[in-house]
Amino acid sequence: MxxxxxxxxxxxxxxxxxxxxxxxxxxxxxxxxxxxxxxxxxxxxxxxxxxxxxxxxxxxxxxxxxxxxxxxxxxxxxxxxxxxxxxxxxxxxxxxxxxxxxxxxxxxxxxxxxxxxxxxxxxxxxxxxxxxxxxxxxxxxxxxxxxxxxxxxxxxxxxxxxxxxxxxxxxxxxxxxxxxxxxxxxxxxxxxxxxxxxxxxxxxxxxxxxxxxxxxxxxxxxxxSGEIKVSDNFFQISTNVDNDGKDHWNDFEKNNKVYTNPGHGGYDAAWRDCKPGDIILVRTRMKKGRAIGIVKKNNYDESEGLNVNSRILHVLWINKLERELSQHSMRQQSGFSGTSPKGMYSVFQKTDGYKPSFDLINSLTGNLTKNKSDLDDQQSGADTMTHPLNQILYGPPGTGKTWNAVNRAVAIIDGKSGNDLKEEIRKINEGESLADFERDKIKERFDKLTEEGQIEMVTFHQNFTYEDFIEGIRPVLASDERKDIEYKLHKGVFREIADQAREDSKQNYVLIIDEINRGNIAKIFSELITLIEPSKRIGSKKDETTVTLPYSQDSFGIPDNLYIIGTMNTADRSIAPLDTALRRRFDFIEMMPDSKHVSDNIDDVDCQKLLNAMNDRIRLLLDRERQIGHTYFMNVKRIKGNGEESLAATFKNKIIPLLQEYFYDNWEKIDLVLNCNGFIDKTSIDSNLFKNSDLIDEERKIYELLPDDDGKWEDPNSYQAIYEKGQGETSEAG
Known part of the structure; x- marks a missing residue:
C-alpha cells in the first residue's frame, strides 16, 4: 500500500x-x-x-x-x-x-x-x-x-x-x-x-x-466513503520484528504497513482477529511509542484463506509521534497481540501526545464518554473502547446469537476486552479443554448478574408496547375495599435498568433484547430512539439529551454506562421493514453458520460436511439468511437414541421441522436439500381412487416423511448420502 x-x-x-x-x-x-x-x-x-x-x-x-x-x-x-x-x-x-x-x-x-x-x-x-x-x-x-x-x-x-x-x-x-x-x-x-x-x-x-x-x-x-469504519478493537505490535534488536519503524512508516516475521509463530489468533478498522498501537520495546494506525487491509486473512506466510497489516497513520511511554514497569508484551484497557492501550492512552488520537477514535466509534485518563482506577465494569454501546447480533437460527449476547454481556460487566472475548468464545466453540466448565461458569455468572440487576433480558413480540418497555398506567387490585381496581404508574424494563445505571455510574449495565426485530420498534422506543445514540447519552458532555416522559412527566435520559445488545433472526421475514432509525444507531454483527464448531465424526458421519452440504443447497434454493445454524449439531454425540445428543432425534425434531418452515412444506425442495437420501417417500397417485381421473395430474407425486421407527433414521449411510456427491435415491412406491 x-x-x-x-x-x-x-x-x-x-x-x-x-x-x-x-x-x-x-x-x-x-x-x-x-x-x-x-x-x-x-x-x-x-x-x-x-x-x-x-x-x-x-x-x-x-x-x-x-x-x-x-x-x-x-x-x-x-x-x-x-x-x-x-x-x-x-x-x-x-x-x-x-x-x-x-x-x-x-x-x-x-x-x-x-x-x-x-x-x-x-x-x-x-x-x-x-x-x-x-x-x-x-x-x-x-x-x-x-x-x-x-x-x-x-x-x-x-x-x-x-x-x-x-x-x-x-x-x-x-x-x-x-x-x-x-x-x-x-x-x-x-x-x-x-x-x-x-x-x-x-x-x-x-x-x-x-x-x-x-x-x-x-x-x-x-x-x-465508508471504506474504513473505525472500530474499538485495539492491537499492539513491536517494531522489533525479528527479536534481533533492529528497529523496523522506518519501513513501517514509509510503506504504511506493520508486520512480523513469518518464521515466528504464536500470534495466529491475533492475526486472524485483526480486521479493517481496528487500531494498531506501534511501540519499540516497552518504553517507546512510535505511532497509531488504522488497519485498511489484513494480508493474513485473505478471501481465499489464511495466508500464514504474509503477516502484514496495511495501515493508515493517524498519529506518528515518537514518545516515551508513561509506564515502564508493565509486564512484557508479545510482538503482536490484542490489548485491553489494562494493557498497552492504557499505557498509550496516558502518554502525552496520543490523547488526540484517542479523542478521535472515541468520537468516531461513539464512545464519547469513555476517554478517561484513570482507566486503571475504575472498577472492572468500566471496560471501555472495546464494546459498542448499541449492537445487534443477527443471523439464521441456531448460529449462537443468544449465547454470544450472554457472553458479551458478562464481558462488558467484568471488564473483558473485545479481543479477550473473541478468544474465549473461540476456545469454547472449538471444543477445547474445560469447554463445558467454561460455559457453565459464564452461565452462572450471567444468572448472578441478572439477579443483582446489572443485566436484564427481554424478548420483543408483536404485542410488546412502549408501556411494557418504558412506562405506562396499569390496573391493580384496589387496596380500598370500596373500589375494585385502581391505576398505578408502572416502570418498564428499560426504564428500570436505565435508572439503576444512572444511579450507579461506576458500573456497567446491559440490556439484552432478544428477537428485537419482532417488535414494533417505532412504537416501543418512541421518542427514546434518539436518546440511545452515544452522543445523546447522559454523561457524554457533548450533546446529552433528556425528554419528558408522557405518563410520569419525569425528565429521562439514558446513561452512558448502559449497553444494549439485541439479537435478530434473519429467517424471520419481519426483518425487511426494520426501522431505519434503529439500523443507523446500532452496530450490526453478522453471525452465520460455522461448521468447524461441530464434530467431523459421529458414528462415521461427518457433521461438518453434512451441515455445509445442506446450507449450500439452501442458499441456492432460498437465500443465505435461511440456513441451518451449527448449534443444532453442537451437542450431538451419537446417531441413535433420543434427545439433543442423538443425530436421528435432531433431524426428526429440529432439522426437518425447520426445513418445513423454510420451504412452506414444499417436500420436493426439502428432499433436494437432503440430497434425496431416503428420509422422504415419494408416492405416485393411484388413479383407481377416482371414477373420473380426467382432472387428476397422474404424474404428480405425494411426499411423506418416514415413520419415526424406520431404521433409516439410525443408519449412517442415510446421513452420508446428504453430503456425498451426486444424487441419492428417494424411495418411490407405485
Missing amino acids: KEIYDWVPWFQELARKIAEEDETYLIQKAKNQVERGGDPPLLKYGDEGIDPFSFFYFLASKARDKQPRKRVYNSVSSVFEIESRLPDTDIDDYYIFPTPQSNAHLLFHERENFTPDLLWRLFREAVKDKPNIGSDDFKNALKYIGVPKLTQTLFLINPKYFLPVDDRTYYSVETLGLPPLSEIVNKINKDDGYEEYKSVLKKLKKAFPGCEPYEINMFLYLQK
Missing part, C-alpha cells in the same frame, strides 16, 4: 517546475500537452486563459477514470519531464485526492473578470514549504471561485501543507470540535477568510499529530 501517496511527489515536482519558470513555460507546455490529446476547454480563452490553478484542477478532473487518467498523466510526465515516479494509472486507489465531477466548471475564471496576476501570485506562494499567502489575495480569489474548489486545488499544489474544505472529506471534523461545513465556509468567505482557513488546518493537524495533510485527507475521505 506504499503507492497510495506516490501521487504527492509527482504533483509537487510538477508544481515547483511551473513556479520556477515564467508564465510562458506553462502556456507552451500546456498547449503541447493539449496537442497530445489534452482538453480544449483549457484553451477556451487563449494563452492567458492557461493559469496554474485551472491547469491543476483540469489534471484532477482526469483522475476520475482510468483511460483519460492514463492518457493525460503519462502525457504530462513526458511534456514536463517529471522525474518522480507516476503511480500505476490502472489502479484507482493510487489516485485518491479531490477530483471534480464530470460536469464541473474547470476554469478558475471567466474572461471578463480574469486576473492572471492574482492566480500566479497565489500559486507561487502556495508551492513553498511554508506558504505566506496574502489575506487580500485569498479573499479576491474567492470572489470568482468557491471555498471547496480553491482549497482542493491548493491541496493538489501543496499536499504537505494544505487540506481541502469540502463535503467529501469533512465527514469527521465535527467530532473534532469544528463547526458544520456550511458555517466554516461562511467564515472563510469573510474578510479574515485565510486566517480562518489556517485555523481549520491547525485544528485538523492537531487531531492527527505527526501526520502529513495528505495522510489526514486520505483517512477522512475513506471514513466518509
Whole structure:
C-alpha cells in the first residue's frame, strides 16, 4: 500500500517546475500537452486563459477514470519531464485526492473578470514549504471561485501543507470540535477568510499529530466513503520484528504497513482477529511509542484463506509521534497481540501526545464518554473502547446469537476486552479443554448478574408496547375495599435498568433484547430512539439529551454506562421493514453458520460436511439468511437414541421441522436439500381412487416423511448420502 501517496511527489515536482519558470513555460507546455490529446476547454480563452490553478484542477478532473487518467498523466510526465515516479494509472486507489465531477466548471475564471496576476501570485506562494499567502489575495480569489474548489486545488499544489474544505472529506471534523461545513465556509468567505482557513488546518493537524495533510485527507475521505469504519478493537505490535534488536519503524512508516516475521509463530489468533478498522498501537520495546494506525487491509486473512506466510497489516497513520511511554514497569508484551484497557492501550492512552488520537477514535466509534485518563482506577465494569454501546447480533437460527449476547454481556460487566472475548468464545466453540466448565461458569455468572440487576433480558413480540418497555398506567387490585381496581404508574424494563445505571455510574449495565426485530420498534422506543445514540447519552458532555416522559412527566435520559445488545433472526421475514432509525444507531454483527464448531465424526458421519452440504443447497434454493445454524449439531454425540445428543432425534425434531418452515412444506425442495437420501417417500397417485381421473395430474407425486421407527433414521449411510456427491435415491412406491 506504499503507492497510495506516490501521487504527492509527482504533483509537487510538477508544481515547483511551473513556479520556477515564467508564465510562458506553462502556456507552451500546456498547449503541447493539449496537442497530445489534452482538453480544449483549457484553451477556451487563449494563452492567458492557461493559469496554474485551472491547469491543476483540469489534471484532477482526469483522475476520475482510468483511460483519460492514463492518457493525460503519462502525457504530462513526458511534456514536463517529471522525474518522480507516476503511480500505476490502472489502479484507482493510487489516485485518491479531490477530483471534480464530470460536469464541473474547470476554469478558475471567466474572461471578463480574469486576473492572471492574482492566480500566479497565489500559486507561487502556495508551492513553498511554508506558504505566506496574502489575506487580500485569498479573499479576491474567492470572489470568482468557491471555498471547496480553491482549497482542493491548493491541496493538489501543496499536499504537505494544505487540506481541502469540502463535503467529501469533512465527514469527521465535527467530532473534532469544528463547526458544520456550511458555517466554516461562511467564515472563510469573510474578510479574515485565510486566517480562518489556517485555523481549520491547525485544528485538523492537531487531531492527527505527526501526520502529513495528505495522510489526514486520505483517512477522512475513506471514513466518509465508508471504506474504513473505525472500530474499538485495539492491537499492539513491536517494531522489533525479528527479536534481533533492529528497529523496523522506518519501513513501517514509509510503506504504511506493520508486520512480523513469518518464521515466528504464536500470534495466529491475533492475526486472524485483526480486521479493517481496528487500531494498531506501534511501540519499540516497552518504553517507546512510535505511532497509531488504522488497519485498511489484513494480508493474513485473505478471501481465499489464511495466508500464514504474509503477516502484514496495511495501515493508515493517524498519529506518528515518537514518545516515551508513561509506564515502564508493565509486564512484557508479545510482538503482536490484542490489548485491553489494562494493557498497552492504557499505557498509550496516558502518554502525552496520543490523547488526540484517542479523542478521535472515541468520537468516531461513539464512545464519547469513555476517554478517561484513570482507566486503571475504575472498577472492572468500566471496560471501555472495546464494546459498542448499541449492537445487534443477527443471523439464521441456531448460529449462537443468544449465547454470544450472554457472553458479551458478562464481558462488558467484568471488564473483558473485545479481543479477550473473541478468544474465549473461540476456545469454547472449538471444543477445547474445560469447554463445558467454561460455559457453565459464564452461565452462572450471567444468572448472578441478572439477579443483582446489572443485566436484564427481554424478548420483543408483536404485542410488546412502549408501556411494557418504558412506562405506562396499569390496573391493580384496589387496596380500598370500596373500589375494585385502581391505576398505578408502572416502570418498564428499560426504564428500570436505565435508572439503576444512572444511579450507579461506576458500573456497567446491559440490556439484552432478544428477537428485537419482532417488535414494533417505532412504537416501543418512541421518542427514546434518539436518546440511545452515544452522543445523546447522559454523561457524554457533548450533546446529552433528556425528554419528558408522557405518563410520569419525569425528565429521562439514558446513561452512558448502559449497553444494549439485541439479537435478530434473519429467517424471520419481519426483518425487511426494520426501522431505519434503529439500523443507523446500532452496530450490526453478522453471525452465520460455522461448521468447524461441530464434530467431523459421529458414528462415521461427518457433521461438518453434512451441515455445509445442506446450507449450500439452501442458499441456492432460498437465500443465505435461511440456513441451518451449527448449534443444532453442537451437542450431538451419537446417531441413535433420543434427545439433543442423538443425530436421528435432531433431524426428526429440529432439522426437518425447520426445513418445513423454510420451504412452506414444499417436500420436493426439502428432499433436494437432503440430497434425496431416503428420509422422504415419494408416492405416485393411484388413479383407481377416482371414477373420473380426467382432472387428476397422474404424474404428480405425494411426499411423506418416514415413520419415526424406520431404521433409516439410525443408519449412517442415510446421513452420508446428504453430503456425498451426486444424487441419492428417494424411495418411490407405485
